[in-house]
Amino acid sequence: MSAAARRAARTAVAGQTGNLRRALEVWQARAGRDIGERAYRAYMWVLAVLILCAPMARMLWLGLTSDAGIDLLESVRSGHGIIWGVGAVWLAAFGVGSLRGPAMRPPFLVYALGGGPASRTQVFGGPVVRSLATVSGVVGAVVLAGYSALCAAGLASVSEVIVAAVAGVFVGMIAGTLWLAGQVSQGWMRVAAIAVPAVTLVVVAVWLRFGPVVVTGGGDTLSAGQGIPKLLGIVPVTVVGALAALCLGVIPVLLNQLSLPKVLAQSQRWQSAVRSTQLLDLSQSAATYQGAPRWFRKVPAVSRSGGLGLVFFRRSAVGLVRAPGRTMWGLLCLLAAAALIGLSLSTPAGWVVGAATALLTFVGVGPFTDGLRHAASVALSGTMYGISDEKLVALHLFFPLAVILLVLGVGALCVGLIVGTGNPVTTVIAAAITGIIAVLARVNNALKGFMPARLYVPVITPMGDLSALNRVLWAIDAVLLVAVGGIAVALLPTTPVPLLAVFAVLLLVGARRWRAR
Amino acid sequence: MHNGGVISLTNLAVTEGDVTLLPATSIAVPRGAALIVRGANGAGKSTLLRVLAGLTKPSSGQASIGGAAIAAKNATFRARVAAMIGLPPFAPDLTMIDHLALVAVTWWADRKVAMSKARDILGDLGLDALGQRFAHELSSGQLQLFALAIALVRPADVVLLDEPEQRLDPDRLARVIAVLKERQRTGTTLVIATHSPALMEAFAGTELVLEAA
Numbered sequence: 001m002s003a004a005a006r007r008a009a010r011t012a013v014a015g016q017t018g019n020l021r022r023a024l025e026v027w028q029a030r031a032g033r034d035i036g037e038r039a040y041r042a043y044m045w046v047l048a049v050l051i052l053c054a055p056m057a058r059m060l061w062l063g064l065t066s067d068a069g070i071d072l073l074e075s076v077r078s079g080h081g082i083i084w085g086v087g088a089v090w091l092a093a094f095g096v097g098s099l100r101g102p103a104m105r106p107p108f109l110v111y112a113l114g115g116g117p118a119s120r121t122q123v124f125g126g127p128v129v130r131s132l133a134t135v136s137g138v139v140g141a142v143v144l145a146g147y148s149a150l151c152a153a154g155l156a157s158v159s160e161v162i163v164a165a166v167a168g169v170f171v172g173m174i175a176g177t178l179w180l181a182g183q184v185s186q187g188w189m190r191v192a193a194i195a196v197p198a199v200t201l202v203v204v205a206v207w208l209r210f211g212p213v214v215v216t217g218g219g220d221t222l223s224a225g226q227g228i229p230k231l232l233g234i235v236p237v238t239v240v241g242a243l244a245a246l247c248l249g250v251i252p253v254l255l256n257q258l259s260l261p262k263v264l265a266q267s268q269r270w271q272s273a274v275r276s277t278q279l280l281d282l283s284q285s286a287a288t289y290q291g292a293p294r295w296f297r298k299v300p301a302v303s304r305s306g307g308l309g310l311v312f313f314r315r316s317a318v319g320l321v322r323a324p325g326r327t328m329w330g331l332l333c334l335l336a337a338a339a340l341i342g343l344s345l346s347t348p349a350g351w352v353v354g355a356a357t358a359l360l361t362f363v364g365v366g367p368f369t370d371g372l373r374h375a376a377s378v379a380l381s382g383t384m385y386g387i388s389d390e391k392l393v394a395l396h397l398f399f400p401l402a403v404i405l406l407v408l409g410v411g412a413l414c415v416g417l418i419v420g421t422g423n424p425v426t427t428v429i430a431a432a433i434t435g436i437i438a439v440l441a442r443v444n445n446a447l448k449g450f451m452p453a454r455l456y457v458p459v460i461t462p463m464g465d466l467s468a469l470n471r472v473l474w475a476i477d478a479v480l481l482v483a484v485g486g487i488a489v490a491l492l493p494t495t496p497v498p499l500l501a502v503f504a505v506l507l508l509v510g511a512r513r514w515r516a517r
Numbered sequence: 518m519h520n521g522g523v524i525s526l527t528n529l530a531v532t533e534g535d536v537t538l539l540p541a542t543s544i545a546v547p548r549g550a551a552l553i554v555r556g557a558n559g560a561g562k563s564t565l566l567r568v569l570a571g572l573t574k575p576s577s578g579q580a581s582i583g584g585a586a587i588a589a590k591n592a593t594f595r596a597r598v599a600a601m602i603g604l605p606p607f608a609p610d611l612t613m614i615d616h617l618a619l620v621a622v623t624w625w626a627d628r629k630v631a632m633s634k635a636r637d638i639l640g641d642l643g644l645d646a647l648g649q650r651f652a653h654e655l656s657s658g659q660l661q662l663f664a665l666a667i668a669l670v671r672p673a674d675v676v677l678l679d680e681p682e683q684r685l686d687p688d689r690l691a692r693v694i695a696v697l698k699e700r701q702r703t704g705t706t707l708v709i710a711t712h713s714p715a716l717m718e719a720f721a722g723t724e725l726v727l728e729a730a
Contacts, residue, residue: 293610297649301615304628311622319610322651370610377606382572383595384605384667386624 020118027109064149068349073146074155075347086171088336089139093175097182099289100270102131103258107267114260121255124263128180128251135179136172143168167237170244177247177254183266184257280475283445286366291329293322308387308395316371316399326367331407333364338411341434341489342419342427350490358486361408361438362479368400369442376446380517389517393443404435430489433499437485440506445478447513481506523548523675523706524569529578531564539564541578544725548674551697551707551720556727562710563602565727566677569708570600582675599673601681604664607652613663614639614648617670624671638666641696643689658684665693675706682713694719 033041063069076082103124105113113123144165150156156164269288276285301318303311320327337360344354375396379389387395412431416424455474459466473480481502488498524546531539539561546552554562567573568580571589580587588594608616617635625631639645642662647655655663661684668676676697682690694716701707701720709716717724 290609292653293651297612297651300618301611302618302622302632304632308623311619315611315615315619318615319608322610371608374606374608381606382570382589382600382602383598385620386596386671388592389590392623 072349093179094182101183132176135176139172140169170240173244291326312395330367337361339415344490351487354486354490355483362482371396373446441478554710560727560729600677601668602679
């Protein structure tokens, strides 16, 4: 290309960038917020940071620097926790990209700008850079917090903290790029890209458990006698840094591979989910991202013989295989929960792991409880089936409960045997209890119906109107109960009282909603 | 109370605070008849149907179906009354034929009869080619027909339908009318809230006109 042609191309790109900027300015100006409104929003943000974020950050710091927190951080650092964590973050980033990638603008802008002369890099470069910075910042901050706590306890030097934070930022940059790669990927490529690393992680786990492990990050980085890689050696951090730099170079290539209809569909779904969330309809918000059933439509879901129990068992099983992606996602979450259950019972700060385990289980049981939620909706709305609402729910309960308990129980047992965490019998019992709590919470949630009008009545207190807090609590009550249930399961070896209380609350809330339906 | 009808309403009214959702209404509908409920938007047509289906409690007056009080949780009442008031909650993981078959097997003890009822209603409503589609793959008109099929695949003495003509083209509406006529011929009592001249003409006879309060 001649110098003149290059100059012309540069001028054209600059012109398109200018047009794009002007278009975005018009879009941003449409809200027409005056200075008072902007000041009020800034005030609200400052208040939110001071009232919500600052105490939470303080609580987190106190938790991290407590004896239990330091023990947990130390066990993560000295074990394979960091490798697992990084692997999970990268895998999750790729997976999330297929649902909601970082190259995202409102649907109108995707349609209007994406269809114009500007390149994908110009149109989506800004959001991608912001997303990448956010992910890198968050991962870096998490690592910084953990290592700072270790530093405060005298278990890490300041230079280690800095290197760890930098490594965290690099890991975040790679995660951000994988997020974009997930958005670009399609079909079998996506399945392979998730399945291969997932299988590799499992193989590595087995190998680390039973194989002769001598993996090091550099000549001087082997932790004596443990065979565990020291991850903050110069070589590993340099390798991760080089990978991050490579990722930055790959981003424009990935951006130009983006499919506009796919981005538009993602953007529309995202907007719909955000609107539902703003209305505190979290179930609808989650449903926006549920994979629609498409497969095995010719396989009859209703058997031509057998009792009603068999009919509904088959109906649930066939329903499950019709959305295999969603089912796999549910299975992965349940297996991840199964892997964590043993840890929640054996780690000093097990209650945190217990809460995370229960939340993962709650997410994982979602695809298995579609029929159950349908039964609850029917019970709320009138007569459809020729059996009582109680029988309808019970018939829809059998299959998901059996599968969930099987996956969680067997998963927890296998992981317990491979990794060697805790007593296998206790682990399996804890897994079963966690599964039952998650299913009960799903049923309760499905029986919720519309938000009661009384929650809109102002609750006047010296701190202002707290009715919004009531509404938020109502919207997330299932999640809260499940998290508390997970903590109670983790405390089970010490005391059964919290668990009994959680079951009592779940049953009371369920019974009340059932009567009120 | 008005006696002699399978449906009997005496001064039935529904109010919410100062707002009248259904003005005081009395009527008796004989077995096998078709009651057309007319009225402007907000006159109380859907509220009346919801009361008859046991989904809304009346503020005053009395209502009975088959001589018994309306009780949505009562097994006998549920077996007697089928309703389509808005779109029902469809199971997202079932195709149309699966869904209808599942509903049918809970109503009909004989599995063969249940399966044939499911296939028949799909055919009668012109949906047989779409039997293996999921609810999310249907147009709004097809969803309306699917909802009607779910209400009609089961046995019932009384069928309550709220604006069944919604989103339907004239050909589909003619099919719906034919199916409803057949149900009426076999002794089912129909209560149809509608704005459709075609439905009003097809089931002319007993009519209830509600005036907005």
